Amino acid sequence: MQVTERFLKYVSFDTTSSETSDTVPTTAHQKELGRYLADELARLGLENAHMDQLGYVYAVLPATPGQEHVPALGLISHMDTSPAVSGADIHPQIVTYQGGDLPLAKTGCLRVKDFPFLSRYVGQQLIVTDGTTLLGADDKAGVAEIVTACEYLLAHPEIPHRTVAVCFTPDEEVGKGADHFDPAKFPAKAAYTVDGGELGEIEYENFNAAAVTLTVHGVNIHPGSAKDKMKNAVLMAHQFISLLPEAETPAHTEGYEGFYHVTDVSGNETEVVLHAIIRDHDREKFEARKTFVENAVRYLNGVWGDGSFQLELKDSYYNMKEKLLPHMELIDNACAAMRAVGVEPEIVPIRGGTDGARLSWERDIPCPNLCTGGANFHGVHEFVPVASMEKMVQVLVELVRC
Structure with missing residues (x-):
C-alpha cells in the first residue's frame, strides 16, 4: 500500500484526544485506530504486534539475518489529533497546487499572504482539508510513514537492517503520550519520534x-x-x-x-x-x-x-537537548539518511514538545524528532505534500539500514 493511501485511511478515524478527560486513553475512539494498526502490523509480518489495554500499539520488525547484533532503533508516532479543531468526519482533498491562493472545498482557502512558504510547493500534490476540520497529518502522516517503511523493508529482504521497535501512542496532543509507555515492550535504547513539520526538519531541542x-x-x-x-x-x-x-x-x-x-x-x-x-x-x-x-x-x-x-x-x-548532547550520532545519522535520498536536513528548535522529550528525560531513551512533511498543524489550513511523505518513507528506510 502506498503511503498516501495508508494516510487517507488513517485520517478516516476520529482520534481527537481530550484535555478534560481522566480516562486512559482520554477518548475511547483512539483505540479504534489502535486496533486497526495492530492488526495491520501483524498482517504485514511484524512480531508481537498488539495494542495494550491502555491504547498503546507495539510491534517489532526483526533484523535481517546477520544484523541481529546491531542495536535496535525505535520509531514512534502518535495516533491522536489535537482537540483545538474538530478531527471528526475529515474530508481530505488531493490537489495539484498551481500557485496563488488555494481555495478549500467547503470554506476558506490557503492564502499566500498568510502562508508565503506555499510557493515552495508549486506543481506538487498537496493533501488539504475541506476547510471544516483539521487534516490529521499531526501525526497520522508519521504513523503512515513508519508503517510504509516497515512494509517496504519486509518486501525487500535484500536490504540489511537492524531491529526496529515500533510504538504508536495515544494522547500526545494533551501531554500524556508518554505516561504509560512500556519500555519492556520496546527493545530499543534509542529512538526517533516522527512528528515534525516540513521536509528536512530535524529537532533535538524543545521548550x-x-x-x-x-x-x-x-x-x-x-x-x-x-x-x-x-x-x-x-x-x-x-x-x-x-x-x-x-x-x-x-x-x-x-x-x-x-x-x-x-x-x-x-x-x-x-x-x-x-x-x-x-x-x-x-x-x-x-x-x-x-x-x-x-x-x-x-x-x-x-x-x-x-x-x-x-x-x-x-x-x-523539559528540553531534551540536555539528554541528546551525549548522543549526537542520532542527529548525524538522521542528516546522513536524509542526504542519501536527496533531502537537505535543517536542524531547528521545536516550539513545542513531543513524546520524545519525555521519553528522553523519564525513560532514558534519547529520542530526537524527525519531520513528517506536513504544515499548519492543529487547524483547518493543515496540509501535507504527497512527495514529502514519500521521501520520509525513504529516509526511514535509510535510517535503519545497516
Whole structure:
C-alpha cells in the first residue's frame, strides 16, 4: 500500500484526544485506530504486534539475518489529533497546487499572504482539508510513514537492517503520550519520534514547559450597592493578564524566544478560572518565568487580600537537548539518511514538545524528532505534500539500514 493511501485511511478515524478527560486513553475512539494498526502490523509480518489495554500499539520488525547484533532503533508516532479543531468526519482533498491562493472545498482557502512558504510547493500534490476540520497529518502522516517503511523493508529482504521497535501512542496532543509507555515492550535504547513539520526538519531541542491554573476568588454584590464591597473576579483576572509582558506571547516570538500564553478564561464576578502555559528553551529563563508568575500572584494577593488568587503551577516537560548532547550520532545519522535520498536536513528548535522529550528525560531513551512533511498543524489550513511523505518513507528506510 502506498503511503498516501495508508494516510487517507488513517485520517478516516476520529482520534481527537481530550484535555478534560481522566480516562486512559482520554477518548475511547483512539483505540479504534489502535486496533486497526495492530492488526495491520501483524498482517504485514511484524512480531508481537498488539495494542495494550491502555491504547498503546507495539510491534517489532526483526533484523535481517546477520544484523541481529546491531542495536535496535525505535520509531514512534502518535495516533491522536489535537482537540483545538474538530478531527471528526475529515474530508481530505488531493490537489495539484498551481500557485496563488488555494481555495478549500467547503470554506476558506490557503492564502499566500498568510502562508508565503506555499510557493515552495508549486506543481506538487498537496493533501488539504475541506476547510471544516483539521487534516490529521499531526501525526497520522508519521504513523503512515513508519508503517510504509516497515512494509517496504519486509518486501525487500535484500536490504540489511537492524531491529526496529515500533510504538504508536495515544494522547500526545494533551501531554500524556508518554505516561504509560512500556519500555519492556520496546527493545530499543534509542529512538526517533516522527512528528515534525516540513521536509528536512530535524529537532533535538524543545521548550521547557509549565502549565498555569489560576483561580480568582471575587466577591459579588448587587451593582447598586457594590461600592467598596465588590471584588469583580473578571477584572481581577484581567489585572493578572495585564502584568504579563505584552511582547512575550506566541504571536510576538519565534525561534528560541520563550513566551507566556493565556489559553482560556471562564467564570463570572464571583470566580474566574484562567489557564495559561509558560514556555522557554533556556532552563534558567524558564525558571525565571515561573518565578515571575508566582511574584505576580503574590503581589495581587497583597492588593486584593490573601487567598484571592490561587495558583497551581505544574511542570509539563523539559528540553531534551540536555539528554541528546551525549548522543549526537542520532542527529548525524538522521542528516546522513536524509542526504542519501536527496533531502537537505535543517536542524531547528521545536516550539513545542513531543513524546520524545519525555521519553528522553523519564525513560532514558534519547529520542530526537524527525519531520513528517506536513504544515499548519492543529487547524483547518493543515496540509501535507504527497512527495514529502514519500521521501520520509525513504529516509526511514535509510535510517535503519545497516
